[in-house]
Amino acid sequence: MTIRPLVILPDNQLRLRSKPVETFDRALEKLVEDMFETMYDAPGIGLAAIQIGVPLRVVTMDLAPKDEPREPRIFVNPEIVSRSEAFACYEEGCLSIPDYYEDVERPDRVRVAYQDMKGARHELDADGLMATCIQHEIDHLNGVLFIDHISKLKRDRVVKKFVKQARRDGPAGAKPQHEAL
Numbered sequence: 001m002t003i004r005p006l007v008i009l010p011d012n013q014l015r016l017r018s019k020p021v022e023t024f025d026r027a028l029e030k031l032v033e034d035m036f037e038t039m040y041d042a043p044g045i046g047l048a049a050i051q052i053g054v055p056l057r058v059v060t061m062d063l064a065p066k067d068e069p070r071e072p073r074i075f076v077n078p079e080i081v082s083r084s085e086a087f088a089c090y091e092e093g094c095l096s097i098p099d100y101y102e103d104v105e106r107p108d109r110v111r112v113a114y115q116d117m118k119g120a121r122h123e124l125d126a127d128g129l130m131a132t133c134i135q136h137e138i139d140h141l142n143g144v145l146f147i148d149h150i151s152k153l154k155r156d157r158v159v160k161k162f163v164k165q166a167r168r169d170g171p172a173g174a175k176p177q178h179e180a181l
């Protein structure tokens with residue numbers, strides 16, 4: 001198991017449409033293990049594979065409160081099959097847009113179809129934080145970020161800030177991982 005570097009705004013990988021998983025093999029298990037290790041380390045409540053640079057339709061999630069037993073969930077090829085008419089507002093954040101939080105409105109409840117690690121099909125009704133999180137993650141699989149759901153003024157401001165930061169940091173890999181080296 002490996003903690004993998006997170007893909008951060010404005011990296012164009014975040015705009016890719018991830019491909020469906022077709023083979024439920026050991027490589028998929030390894031990907032999911034790395035996703036959980038990276039997500040728990042961050043820490044985050046959800047992760048899409050593209051956030052570690054893998055353009056496959058795989059999502060990990062754990063909504064258990066800190067200090068409670070872990071409740072790891074895996075969604076392979078998740079799809080929203082129905083949405084409530086009612087909307088709810090949650091303050092969202094994203095591991096690919098560190099330290100930025102903003103209110104986002106989304107359908108309050110969704111029904112999600114997905115596959116498990118063996119390829120078996122399931123459906124799940126999600127509400128509350130789970131509904132917010134699974135919609136945020138499915139957006140990632142389609143190259144959509146939560147800042148796409150906020151005002152253009154706020155979005156432009158946060159993108160500009162991350163573009164500047166990326167210029168200061170230089171191209172990824174141009175620098176040793178540890179400043180001391």
Ligand code: GNR
Nearest residue numbers: 044045046047092093094095136
């Ligand atoms: O850790 C995360 N918290 C969060 C809070 C509110 C709404 C969505 C999320 S998902 C986020 C992790 C992440 O970036 N997943 O893609």
Ligand code: NI
Nearest residue numbers: 093094095096
């Ligand atoms: Ni995110």
